[in-house]
Structure formats: C-alpha cells, structure tokens
Amino acid sequence: MATENAALVGFAQHDHAACIKRALAGAEARCATEGFRLTPARRKVLELLVQSHRALGAYAILDRLRDTGFGSQPPVAYRALNFLVKHGFAHKIERLNAFVACAHPGISHAPAFMICRICNAVAEAQSAPAEGGLGATARAAGFRIEKTVVEAEGLCPACLEQARG
C-alpha cells in the first residue's frame, strides 16, 4: 500500500489545507440542507479520504479510525463509506477495491478515474460513455444502462518522470 506523501488533486499541487476545509464545510452544508446526518464517524472518514487524496481501502481507513478512538470493526468503516458513496461525497474505485473523496461533490456527474499503477494516486475526470458508441450498442441490444464505471489505469506525471530516470 502506497503511503500518502504528496498532496495532489488531478496530480497537481494545491493548497491542501484549504482544500480539506472547503470539502468538509461543503459536506456539512449540503447535509444540513438535504437532511442527511453527517455523524462524527462519517465526517472523520470523509476527512481521511480528502486528506489523503488517494484511494484508501476500507481497512486502511479502519486503522486510522481506530487510532482516533472510533470503533474498530469493519462495519464501522463500511457503513460510513456506504453513506458517503450513496450521497456522492465519495466514489468506489472498483479496480482497487478502494475509495476516494469526490472531486466535484454536489454536482451530478458521471465520474471517470485515472489511476496511477505505481503510486495509487487518483484523479477524477468527467465521462459520458453512455452517450458514445456504448450507448448506441446498449440501445441496440435492449440493455438499459443505469450506471457506468470508467477507470483508466496508467502512469501519473510524477511516476512517468521517475520511470524515465
């Protein structure tokens, strides 16, 4: 498991402290207006995700929760993660069996991810696969698409640089 080091969104440096604060404040606000309950455990998990800006496995999150005084059984992490995913504050990366904070919370969107196979950094982009050839194929086949997972694996700028030597 890659340890978190650099702060990045979309592989670019940024004011991460402000980034975290903004994300949490935004989540608080949206939960308040929409009537969701952003409990301490859920808030802490979101904070962990935003803070690392990487895909974190449920058990990695669980370890960090334990260190912070929360429960230490798997459901603690999974329940919080399910809440965050369900309401669009986080996404699951199927390819890694791991989770990332959403980069565009609040806005309805079909995310696509770029995942570095070396350092596990994840950037979120927009996708519209159902509008391309896949959508046409699905209509032709009589298949109704409800959700689409798009995950590109490759090398992030930093690891690409590293690889060149």
Add this chain to the structure above:
Amino acid sequence: MATENAALVGFAQHDHAACIKRALAGAEARCATEGFRLTPARRKVLELLVQSHRALGAYAILDRLRDTGFGSQPPVAYRALNFLVKHGFAHKIERLNAFVACAHPGISHAPAFMICRICNAVAEAQSAPAEGGLGATARAAGFRIEKTVVEAEGLCPACLEQARG
C-alpha cells in the same frame, strides 16, 4: 449468485453448442500458433466460462473444477484465469470480482461490458474511451493511459421485461 440458465451472447439466443465448440477450437488454434500451452485445467476453465456465458467468480469455477477431478485449491483456478486473461481469452469484470470468456478472442480490442444487476448476464461491446474526452483530459494532465476499464451496470432485456410485470 445467479444460476446459469439461458444461453446468451449479448443477451441474444444462439446456437450455444456450436458457440462453445468454436471458442475452444479457436483457442486451441491460437495457442498452437503462438506457442502457449492450453493445458487441461486452462482448457476446462475456458470451457466453463464459455459455457456459462456469464461472469463467474473464481470460487464458483473452483467448485466446478473440483467436481471434474481437478485440484480444489484457489490457486488452481486463479492460475488458469490469469493465463486466460493475460492472453485475451477472458476478461475480469472488476465490478463483480468475476470473469467472463472474451467474445472477440484473437482480435486486439478495448472491451466494454454491460452487466445486468439482476441476473449477472454480461455482454461485451467495443469501447474507445481513451479517444474521447477522457483521452484529452489525460493528455492535459500528463497522465499516460495504459488500460481502461469500462463497465456499464443496468438491466438486460430479459430482466427489463420481467420488471415491467
């Protein structure tokens, strides 16, 4: 886990016996010309995948292998599956942690999948996500895409019909 019943490719009925025979013959031929070793276990796993025409988990395959006299430890199934995936005879469905036989073996292609959330039927279509907006985003971000996973979840024609009542 959905039990296999209907024979389908791309959700359509077809001559499944011929379909299986053709797939295995094709695999034999390609292994012969390219120097791969399609051993009994590998062949059997491919046969199971083609036969079910659905996503099968490694342990489901393992059960069937055991019943047929092969080894019964997980690595038996995983090794065969890894071989098949590596050489393009099968694909892994990340969303389901399961495997399907490739619908277009031999031809180099970027697969996209349509997965029925009710019956687990899987149809394989072509995709080219790296040529659309995602490709542009990746280039702009300096990310080098090596492989892309595209998996659409929804309702297959049969289950859609069922759902209408």
Add this chain to the structure above:
DNA sequence: ACCTCACTTGTCATGTGATTTCATATCAGA
C-alpha cells in the same frame, strides 16, 4: 538417452475485502 531449465501443478497457509446478525443507542417527529 540424459541433463537441464523453464514452466506448470498440488497443497497448505495466510492475507485482504465485505457482509450478516443481533443487541443497544440516538434522534426526529407525533
């Protein structure tokens, strides 16, 4: 025919990811 090296297989053990279950606690609204 024999050796050798690369690859394949069998098996046990372990690691990693996710859910079920049931009891208890908390909160919002009647």
Add this chain to the structure above:
DNA sequence: TCTGATATGAAATCACATGACAAGTGAGGT
C-alpha cells in the same frame, strides 16, 4: 413522553486473492 426510523457496537462469518514451497512435466541442447 412515546414511537419508529436511523445509527453504532461487536462477534462471527463469508468471499476474494496471494505467498510459499515441493513435486511433476515438457522442450531443447549435449
């Protein structure tokens, strides 16, 4: 204050995947 819905705590279990090592098999060189 009562009540039903939602959230937590905790134990157990299930599901998916790999590591490690010994033993077997096959093709190519001598």
